[in-house]
Amino acid sequence: MRGRINTERSVLLYTARIIGCSGRNSPQLQTSRWQNWTCHVGIDGADADTLALVIEIVGLDDRFAIHHFPVNIGFYRNFERIVAAVDPGAAWVALADQDDFWHPNKLERLVAEFAADDVAAVSGQARLVNDSGVELGLTRRCDPGPFGLLLDNKVTGSFAVFRGDVVRRSLPFPEPTDAAYHDHWLGMVAAGVGRLVIVNDALQDYVQHGANVLGEERGSRLGWRAQTLRERSGSHGMLLYLSAHRWGWRVTMARVLIEAEPRGLEPRLTVQCPGSPLSWPCCAVRSRHCSSTCAARPGVCALPRRMRLARASRHPS
Incomplete structure (x- = not known):
């Protein structure tokens, strides 16, 4: 108690x-x-x-x-x-x-x-x-x-x-x-x-009303979400906007949680990299922690294939 x-x-x-x-x-x-x-x-x-x-x-x-x-x-x-x-x-x-x-x-x-x-x-x-x-x-x-x-x-x-x-x-x-x-x-x-x-x-x-920051009914409709994305992304393009803001926010949270030992937090995300004590979102932002025994191939985190390709395209070296 x-x-x-x-x-x-x-x-x-x-x-x-x-x-x-x-x-x-x-x-x-x-x-x-x-x-x-x-x-x-x-x-x-x-x-x-x-x-x-x-x-x-x-x-x-x-x-x-x-x-x-x-x-x-x-x-x-x-x-x-x-x-x-x-x-x-x-x-x-x-x-x-x-x-x-x-x-x-x-x-x-x-x-x-x-x-x-x-x-x-x-x-x-x-x-x-x-x-x-x-x-x-x-x-x-x-x-x-x-x-x-x-x-x-x-x-x-x-x-x-x-x-x-x-x-x-x-x-x-x-x-x-x-x-x-x-x-x-x-x-x-x-x-x-x-x-x-x-x-x-x-x-x-x-x-539920027009002044909700998000709301339940509107936020659950794909059409409303797509319209909001178009309005926010402007000339930058929807995919770039999603990468910078929606995915970027999640990467930011994961990174803070990984580095937040003074806060007394632990990386508790559930999908683990084989051979690594960190979960894959941790590896997504700090890939040097991946073990050479990782399942995908030596030195590469076992991320979903699409994410591995996206990371490779951003870091061709």
């Missing part, structure tokens, strides 16, 4: 300059069974209207710490500076969006999983709703393992609770690309120190 799980806790709430920001989570937190928490509210950029709304919602409740930052730096770096404000003694940290609605038992249900010492992060499922609260469906989160998580983010920050040491070890966040997400990084750090647990109960409403 983790003795401090029920003694100190911290909840993060991110707010942006979004029309219709309602702060629905704040009243839910205040009436939750869990009362020993601190909620850090991060307003990304000078916004008097949002600040006034937050003050109106939280009232005189001193468990809310409001951070009104004068400069807008985007969701990724804003989460980083809010994570940095968390009490180092916090046993767990939950992330929240300003308009999603937590069900009354969410924290109680998720935090209970930390009774097992090896659990580093816990995620629930969510009910997808529109702005009017009409149900659109349910999420189907799963645990793909550390390697699968590197390739495809399955940890939605607002669904999850992270062990306190995970957020402490996540700092500083890696240099982002356009495809960088704070919850993807936190999920990978969690995979480096423990186990991800998925609770298959819908524990919140996940609101």
